[in-house]
Amino acid sequence: MVLIFSVPSGSQAHNVCLVAFALTFMSRASSALAQSKVNADANPWVLNYKSKAGPDGPWNAITQLVDFPEQNVTFFPSLTQTSLFIQAGACDTQDSACQLQKTGLWTQSGAHSLSNWVNVSVPRASTWDTAAAPLDLEGSAVLTIDRIVLWSADRADGPYYLDGVALTIASNYTVTQPDTDSPYTLDVGMLSLDTALDTVNWTTTNGSDVTYNKFLNQAYQTGNIPSVSYGLHVGSVWPLVSGSLILGGYDRSRCISTPIVSGDNHFSLAEIGLEVASGGWPFLKSASINHEHLLTGNGTGDDSTLSAMPNPGVPYLYLPDKTCSAIAAFLPVHFDQSLGHYIWNTTDPTFKQIISSPSALKFSFNTDSGLQNISVPFALLNLTLDYPLSNTPTQYFPCSSYAPDAGSPYHLGRAFLQAAFLGQHGQANKTFLAQAPGPGMKAAVVTKLSATDTTLTAMANPPSWNSTWTDQLKALPQSSALKATNKETSGGLNRGAIAGIVVGAVAVVVLCVIAIFVCWRRRGSKKEQTVQWGGHQHVSAKDEFLGGGEISESASEPIHEVAAEHTKKSGNSNGVTAEMEVPTYIGELEGSYAYGRSQVLSRDGQGRW
Structure with a gap:
């Protein structure tokens, strides 16, 4: 049967287009489950991961086409079952608290209104999805369907329309900040990366039972990606590490260690410690805490592991x-x-030494072959709170106290995934976690994951994590004054006291030399003498020079001078040398070691310090 429309002008033409869209949309949505078009030859899709968003990052974000007429919406990747659209009106109410720059929100279209009959209310935001549990959401939403569009300027094919994708639309979701009474409005959506092969089912307001696919499964069932899988590296806005999200595959250059494999989306976190890949130790010293064993207080014993979900x-x-x-x-x-x-x-x-050196927070995970580490440089853990979380930009360390419900995991959010690769494969029912590179990463190697693949291969001859940061992070001298083991000498005097003793001893020696010098002068005879200053000779009588006897001294050679170049053993058993601390660099001569070091530390470096 062929339908023929006589197209009028103006708003009537627009309404006809909406009706035509609705017929096509509902036809595709209803047949998506019944008629699969799986295509094993499909190529992976590289999504647009070039935006930035968030009042507590900022973070790399995705710009994705949705709905009809098409509109660009900003999302963070998410492991929720359904994608979350944020209505533009969420920031228009008097009690809303949104970012000052509001972009990429969803505006309800006439086309979407035609599918409102499937809507069902989500009564409690706090129980919407366990993957969003740390946000402690409040507010209202509806479960519904809409179109998501696969299109890329880098590909000749497309766009491809994924109609009837199950999703949630929120009008006033708010995030409850930990330890504060200042919630803020959620104004960035979530793009679901749930790889479970099951469907989303609910009963509509008119009593109809409906079933719809999740985003990735819909893309697979319509033949647009080769498997229900993805590869993700969140990256960083600054230091600049571009984000990477590929559907039906992954970028092998973002996976630079043997992947840790889990049968679900949880991993066994065994330990957290401080790490310095090269150079001196920049951290403060804590006498009562071992810097290699920081994972404590999980409620099941200080030495036990905990379940952690990269999210x-x-x-x-x-x-x-x-x-x-x-x-x-x-x-x-x-x-x-x-x-x-x-x-x-x-x-x-x-602070400057920690975030500008190859120092990291090291996460150790249990595997069948022992512990495997993922290191997150502290340069990535210097993030910024902005409005509405703070009235002025404020740099913060993103560790948040959390107590999950019984049987639920702890969460390693975007702060962790700035330096970690995360991949999932629905058909294999596996999750992969690995070290990701820094700004000096290799060229992209987009790799297809077929529906029959069961493993994910790391980059061939991968670099170490710190070697991908060499242009950004510089090793401190081994004799750094902030060396942890020498911050204060164990059981002895601190460096301030040692410095005082050294200076006092030098003063006593100088006084003794002067006294002997004066006595010798009085006893000496009046003879001509040769005095050498830096290679220049001058002949004088005894009374023209306050000294006696023959003196030969090089002016360029310091005598008993406590300088930054000279090191002193600290009394610790490991024999590491420690430099006298120079807390401020005031009045240092240009060209000296201390002057040069002060210039390095005071450099802006286009960073956040």
Whole structure:
């Protein structure tokens, strides 16, 4: 049967287009489950991961076409069962608290209104989806369907329309900040990466039972991707590490260690520690805490592991309170109760040394062959709170105290996934976690994942994580004054006391030399003498020079001078040399070691410090 429309002008033409769209949309949506068009020859889709968003990052974000007429909506990747659209009106109410720059929100279209009959209310935001549990959401939403469009300027084919994708639309979801009473409006959507092969089922308001596919499964069933899978590296806005999200495949250059494999989306986190890949130790010293064993207070014993879920839909490192406190003990941070976060002391010299050196927070996971590490450089853990979370930009450390419900995991959010690769394969029912590179990553190697693949291969001859950061992070001298083991000598005097003793000893020696010098002069005879200053000779009588006897001295050679180049053993058993601390660089001569080092540390470097 052929339908023929006589197209009028103006708004009537627009309405006819909407009716035609609705007929096509509902036809495709209803037949998506019954008629599969799986295509094993399909290529992976590389999504547009070039936007940035969020009041607590900023974070790399996805710009995705949706609906009809098509509109660009901003999303964070998420492991929720359904994608989340944020209505533009969510930020228009008097009690809303949104970012000052509101972009990429969803505006309800006439086309979508035609499918409102499938809507059902989500009564409690807090129970909407367990993957969003750390956000402690409040507000109202509806479960519905809409179109998501696959299109890329880098591909000759497309666009491809995924109609009837199950999703959630929120009009006033708010995020409850930990340890504060200041919720803010959720104004960035979530793009579902759930790889489970099941469908989303509900009963509509008119009593009809409906069944719809999730986003990735719909893309697979319509033949647009080769498997229900993805590869993700969140990356960083600054230091600049571009994000990567590929459907039906992954970028092998983003996976630079043997993947850790899990049968679900949880991993066994065994330990957290501090790491310095090369050079001196920049951290503060904590006498009572071992920097290699910071995972404590998980409620099941300090030495036990915990279940952790890498989760791109939430921002922070959601860990036990004692773990966050233990890490913070080594950092120049303080907990701001009003903001609910650990705030960096950006004027402390330690801060600059930590975030500009190859120092990292090391996460150790249990595997069948032992522990495997993923390192997150502290350069990535210097993030910014902005409005509405803070009235002025404020740099913070993203560890958040979290106590999950019984049987639920802790969450390693976007802060962790800035430096970690995450992949999932629905048909194989596996999740993969690996180290991701920094700004010096190799060229992209887009790799297809077929429906029959059961493994995910890392990059061939991968670099170490720190070698991909060499242009950004510089090793401190081994004799750094901030060396942890020598911050204060164990059981002895601190460096300030040692410096005082050295200076006092030098003064005594100088006084003794002067006294002997004067006595010798009085006893000496009046003879001509040769005095050499830096290679120049001058002949004088005894009374023309306050000294006696023959003196030969090089002016360029310091005598008993306590300088930054000279090191002193600290009394620790490991024999590492420690430099006298120079807390401020005031009045240093240009060209000296201390002057040069002060210029390096005071450099802006186009970073966040």
